[in-house]
Amino acid sequence: MALGFSMILGVSRSLNLAHGDLVVLGGYVGYSLWAAAGLSPVLLLPVAALALAPAALVWDWLLKRTPEPKELSSLVLTFGLSLLLQTVMRAIWRGEYRLIAESSLGASLQLGTLALNRGRVLAAVAALAVVGLLWLALTRTRWGQAVRATSIDPQAAALVGINVDGARRSTFLLALGLSGATGVLFATLHYVHPAAGVELTLMAIVLSIWAGVGHLRSVLAAGLLLGMIEALTVTGWGPGWREPVVALMLLGSLLARSGGLARGHAH
Amino acid sequence: MPILEGRGVSVAFGGLSALRGVDVAIEEREVVGLLGPNGSGKSTLFNVLGGLLRPTSGEVWFRGQRITGGPPWVAGRLGIGRTFQIPRPFAGLSVLDSVLVGVTFRTRHRYRRAADRRAEAERLLGLVGLADKAGARAAALSLGEMKRLELAVALSSRPALLLLDELASGLSPKGREEVVLFYARLRERGMTIFAVEHSFGLLAQVADRMLVLDQGQIVVDGPPPAVLASPRVAAAYLGEEER
Numbered sequence: 001m002a003l004g005f006s007m008i009l010g011v012s013r014s015l016n017l018a019h020g021d022l023v024v025l026g027g028y029v030g031y032s033l034w035a036a037a038g039l040s041p042v043l044l045l046p047v048a049a050l051a052l053a054p055a056a057l058v059w060d061w062l063l064k065r066t067p068e069p070k071e072l073s074s075l076v077l078t079f080g081l082s083l084l085l086q087t088v089m090r091a092i093w094r095g096e097y098r099l100i101a102e103s104s105l106g107a108s109l110q111l112g113t114l115a116l117n118r119g120r121v122l123a124a125v126a127a128l129a130v131v132g133l134l135w136l137a138l139t140r141t142r143w144g145q146a147v148r149a150t151s152i153d154p155q156a157a158a159l160v161g162i163n164v165d166g167a168r169r170s171t172f173l174l175a176l177g178l179s180g181a182t183g184v185l186f187a188t189l190h191y192v193h194p195a196a197g198v199e200l201t202l203m204a205i206v207l208s209i210w211a212g213v214g215h216l217r218s219v220l221a222a223g224l225l226l227g228m229i230e231a232l233t234v235t236g237w238g239p240g241w242r243e244p245v246v247a248l249m250l251l252g253s254l255l256a257r258s259g260g261l262a263r264g265h266a267h
Numbered sequence: 268m269p270i271l272e273g274r275g276v277s278v279a280f281g282g283l284s285a286l287r288g289v290d291v292a293i294e295e296r297e298v299v300g301l302l303g304p305n306g307s308g309k310s311t312l313f314n315v316l317g318g319l320l321r322p323t324s325g326e327v328w329f330r331g332q333r334i335t336g337g338p339p340w341v342a343g344r345l346g347i348g349r350t351f352q353i354p355r356p357f358a359g360l361s362v363l364d365s366v367l368v369g370v371t372f373r374t375r376h377r378y379r380r381a382a383d384r385r386a387e388a389e390r391l392l393g394l395v396g397l398a399d400k401a402g403a404r405a406a407a408l409s410l411g412e413m414k415r416l417e418l419a420v421a422l423s424s425r426p427a428l429l430l431l432d433e434l435a436s437g438l439s440p441k442g443r444e445e446v447v448l449f450y451a452r453l454r455e456r457g458m459t460i461f462a463v464e465h466s467f468g469l470l471a472q473v474a475d476r477m478l479v480l481d482q483g484q485i486v487v488d489g490p491p492p493a494v495l496a497s498p499r500v501a502a503a504y505l506g507e508e509e510r
Contacts, residue, residue: 149368152357158339160369160424
């Protein structure tokens with residue numbers, strides 16, 4: 001999820017405050033298909049990813065038209081889009097808590113003396129696979145070169161003949177596709193509800209600050225660290241403290257890294 | 268037919284006119300210098316000619332094809348290369364990868380094999396004297412090295428025309444001598460060049476013809492000696508610059 005947020009920030013200098021809501025939307029789409037057709041969560045991943053393609057095109061179109069400074073105007077626009085998405089999801093799914101309660105994912109996987117939840121293992125394997133594939137795509141393909149160059153300097157990229165609009169559009173499609181698929185994984189582990197995206201967006205921002213824009217391996221490491229801090233918080237103080245602790249980490253990260261979100265574009 | 272032609276190019280930023288009906292034509296294999304005081308509209312004219320800025324009115328034609336109004340990457344694909352006054356390297360990439368971007372996306376003389384693209388990028392780095400910096404980060408280079416890298420990136424797309432924006436500014440006397448050599452080398456290769464420089468003396472060494480821009484208009488167009496002798500040039504520009 002944070003990868004998508006970070007890629008959008010890199011390629012368009014836009015802070016997508018609706019990122020978590022798009023993940024929740026993916027979760028709801030996945031839930032609906034699972035409940036109606038009984039599709040396996042593994043099959044739901046690409047379906048939910050594709051379902052968010054129209055939203056990716058709308059996000060790209062809207063954010064391309066925001067005035068300078070992009071970072072600020074995108075905040076205002078996507079805050080509105082976040083509220084709109086929450087209202088739409090509340091209207092469609094009536095604000096009820098939904099879970100993809102797939103029994104096969106609830107079972108535990110025995111690794112020696114370790115008993116691991118299958119759903120969490122699936123999420124971890126999917127995250128690792130996505131980071132690996134994305135790293136290969138960004139560093140070894142023509143598309144990756146276009147996206148990296150566009151993230152660094154769209155004008156300079158256009159001067160060497162790169163279709164910067166195409167690179168940007170494909171990044172939005174990929175980022176929101178990842179959000180859709182993440183939503184399915186999220187819905188297998190947590191109850192989804194229309195307001196659940198706020199916390200997810202907060203996490204994406206914290207991870208992007210920690211890792212720097214587009215640093216794939218750092219995003220993965222930061223994700224693991226954030227997960228551990230969250231788990232310790234919940235264990236020690238209870239689930240009510242999770243959100244305030246993430247917000248405090250965001251504040252601390254911003255104070256500690258004056259370069260903030262715009263720092264670095266390497267992969 | 269000129270390789271590049273700007274017809275009646277005007278650009279206004281709000282109420283401020285940066286360019287006012289500029290007509291400019293560059294012939295194939297010609298080296299043309301553009302002079303003008305700060306704020307005269309030189310970089311704005313380059314942005315319009317290079318397809319990065321849509322003019323308020325007027326048109327730009329490159330090899331018989333109208334490029335105004337099209338997307339910004341069209342000019343690069345058709346064969347216009349460009350450097351910036353303040354170098355803009357691909358900061359997160361290595362020096363070699365920066366040049367590889369241009370080699371990969373070129374539309375002429377493309378290489379299918381990655382090894383050939385790499386060899387071409389290394390050849391271009393050798394041409395600008397950066398072969399030993401291939402592995403360095405582009406953002407870590409000195410100003411002079413960044414300008415050379417930008418030239419290599421501009422050459423990487425095999426352009427027919429180069430728009431060079433103050434390649435020599437900010438460089439040491441030795442660096443400026445090297446820039447003069449670069450111009451000579453590019454001219455030998457048959458490159459068409461339209462170059463902005465602050466130094467009249469440097470441009471006079473390399474240019475066939477010079478244009479002088481003042482307050483958004485071309486006020487003088489001719490060979491260097493004629494430009495130097497022009498009273499309008501003295502009034503608009505040379506009074507404050509080295510002769």
